[in-house]
Amino acid sequence: MGGSQAPAQQTISGSKGLDFAEPLIFELGEDGRTGVDLADVKVSDNRLGGLRRKDKVGLPGLSEPQVVRHYTRLSQKNYGIDSGFYPLGSCTMKHNPRVNEKIARLKGLGDLHPMQPTSTAQGALELIDTLAHWIKTLCAMPAVAMSPAAGAHGELCGMMAIKAALEDRGEADVRKRVLVPESAHGTNPATAAACGFSVDSIPATERGRVDFAAFKAKLGPDVAGIMLTNPNTCGLFENEVIEIADAIHDAGGYFYCDGANFNAIVGRVRPGDLGIDCMHLNLHKTFSTPHGGGGPGAGPVVLSEALAPFAPLPYIVHGKDGFDLVEHKADSDAKPFGRLKGYHGQMGVFIRALAFMMSHGADGLRQASSDAVLNANYLRAELQDQMSVSFDGMCMHEVLFDDHFLKDTGVTTLDFAKAMIDEGFHPMTMYFPLVVHGALLMEPTESEAKETLDLYIKTLRGLNARAQSGDAQFFKNAPVLTPRRRLDETAAARKPVLRWSPDAN
Numbered sequence: 343m344g345g346s347q348a349p350a351q352q353t354i355s356g357s358k359g360l361d362f363a364e365p366l367i368f369e370l371g372e373d374g375r376t377g378v379d380l381a382d383v384k385v386s387d388n389r390l391g392g393l394r395r396k397d398k399v400g401l402p403g404l405s406e407p408q409v410v411r412h413y414t415r416l417s418q419k420n421y422g423i424d425s426g427f428y429p430l431g432s433c434t435m436k437h438n439p440r441v442n443e444k445i446a447r448l449k450g451l452g453d454l455h456p457m458q459p460t461s462t463a464q465g466a467l468e469l470i471d472t473l474a475h476w477i478k479t480l481c482a483m484p485a486v487a488m489s490p491a492a493g494a495h496g497e498l499c500g501m502m503a504i505k506a507a508l509e510d511r512g513e514a515d516v517r518k519r520v521l522v523p524e525s526a527h528g529t530n531p532a533t534a535a536a537c538g539f540s541v542d543s544i545p546a547t548e549r550g551r552v553d554f555a556a557f558k559a560k561l562g563p564d565v566a567g568i569m570l571t572n573p574n575t576c577g578l579f580e581n582e583v584i585e586i587a588d589a590i591h592d593a594g595g596y597f598y599c600d601g602a603n604f605n606a607i608v609g610r611v612r613p614g615d616l617g618i619d620c621m622h623l624n625l626h627k628t629f630s631t632p633h634g635g636g637g638p639g640a641g642p643v644v645l646s647e648a649l650a651p652f653a654p655l656p657y658i659v660h661g662k663d664g665f666d667l668v669e670h671k672a673d674s675d676a677k678p679f680g681r682l683k684g685y686h687g688q689m690g691v692f693i694r695a696l697a698f699m700m701s702h703g704a705d706g707l708r709q710a711s712s713d714a715v716l717n718a719n720y721l722r723a724e725l726q727d728q729m730s731v732s733f734d735g736m737c738m739h740e741v742l743f744d745d746h747f748l749k750d751t752g753v754t755t756l757d758f759a760k761a762m763i764d765e766g767f768h769p770m771t772m773y774f775p776l777v778v779h780g781a782l783l784m785e786p787t788e789s790e791a792k793e794t795l796d797l798y799i800k801t802l803r804g805l806n807a808r809a810q811s812g813d814a815q816f817f818k819n820a821p822v823l824t825p826r827r828r829l830d831e832t833a834a835a836r837k838p839v840l841r842w843s844p845d846a847n
């Protein structure tokens with residue numbers, strides 16, 4: 343690096359080299375311009391009567407190359423796993439092997455319609471059934487509900503199954519409290535609340551795990567269950583998970599496990615052996631699939647013997663003439679709690695997940711989780727003398743730092759992350775989990791090369807040296823090399839401007 347950074351250069355055009363300043367499409371072109379040359383239409387009999395438009399259509403007028411450039415430039419502003427390292431903790435942003443994409447586009451898979459008669463979609467049903475078999479085997483669980491569309495949707499599925507089981511036992515009116523560790527992902531308490539439960543928070547120990555004594559003290563006849571993430575959102579394995587499972591069962595409750603962090607333990611730990619009753623998998627995290635920006639995902643939920651009868655419709659059965667779907671309660675010999683979504687699940691994600699599993703094989707999946715844990719511990723080992731690791735000892739697939747190392751520098755976690763953007767790195771997850779101050783949660787995944795991690799480490803060490811040298815202003819200014827600098831993220835979330843109008847300009 344060396345020397346002080348040149349101030350952000352102003353250009354005449356507003357573009358910075360190949361980073362183009364791109365206005366909204368409505369601000370480009372002019373009225374009446376078009377990319378196609380159509381003959382004038384003779385309007386003879388106008389049958390629209392008084393409904394005929396009098397004012398302008400208001401569409402932007404652009405030539406074809408203007409349109410092509412506009413959208414190509416916008417697409418180039420996208421940051422994705424294919425353009426750079428994506429160390430977002432909790433999100434498992436891993437490389438998506440191209441073989442998955444090729445298989446998802448195969449004729450017969452890519453052009454399926456969910457309303458096709460099952461007799462014409464036997465291969466697709468077999469694919470879902472095979473994926474279900476892999477999932478049940480990896481988790482050592484007897485059943486899986488395939489339809490939930492994402493992790494949070496899987497949580498809803500699991501908690502609705504628990505509610506249905508409690509209703510079946512005649513205890514739904516009594517068991518209204520769900521225990522949730524304070525490090526939990528926000529979707530856990532939100533799901534419990536959405537299902538009508540009250541949420542009771544369990545504190546963490548100094549080691550970043552559930553405080554077992556505090557948890558036991560909260561047990562009682564009104565407890566419906568616990569929602570526990572394992573490995574947890576601090577990137578740590580809950581060592582007392584079996585004791586927790588036994589205690590919640592003794593108290594008459596169920597054990598919901600948030601399985602979003604399954605990437606750390608695939609092929610090494612079978613959640614069924616830990617005594618869980620249900621757990622969602624984020625197929626789009628653990629088993630590849632491009633995700634982010636709200637989709638697509640899939641959140642199948644594995645279920646224990648106790649909860650399996652309550653699995654939602656539809657589900658696949660092996661019928662006399664091949665695979666069949668049970669679509670209605672009347673056709674079910676179990677007690678499905680209802681239906682979570684139209685159709686049978688996210689087929690495109692299923693295909694990618696199964697392609698990922700089969701191309702890795704059981705040994706490859708185990709290798710992937712091992713490498714993910716190794717990569718996270720490499721970051722921990724190479725950064726711990728500079729940045730403050732929140733909890734001692736080995737981590738799992740992600741490593742948690744807090745902002746102690748920035749104490750007295752005048753630099754915040756946010757400032758530090760903004761400076762990373764100028765260096766070409768997507769920031770890690772910030773300010774989550776809430777159990778430590780100014781969290782920086784990094785998840786490298788198994789698919790990053792050592793060279794990538796080394797450059798990342800070198801960059802963070804360099805930035806920290808700068809922070810410790812007293813150059814807080816450098817961080818307050820960052821980012822300086824991006825198309826936009828510090829945005830008012832709160833205003834963008836609270837008062838989004840979603841409609842362009844000519845008067846506003």
Ligand SMILES: *Cc1c(COP(=O)(O)O)cnc(C)c1O
Pocket residue numbers: 432433492493494495527529571575600602603624639641
């Ligand atoms: C990602 C995640 C979820 C939610 O999953 P979505 O697919 O985004 O709905 C829940 N819990 C944890 C720990 C997660 O990391």
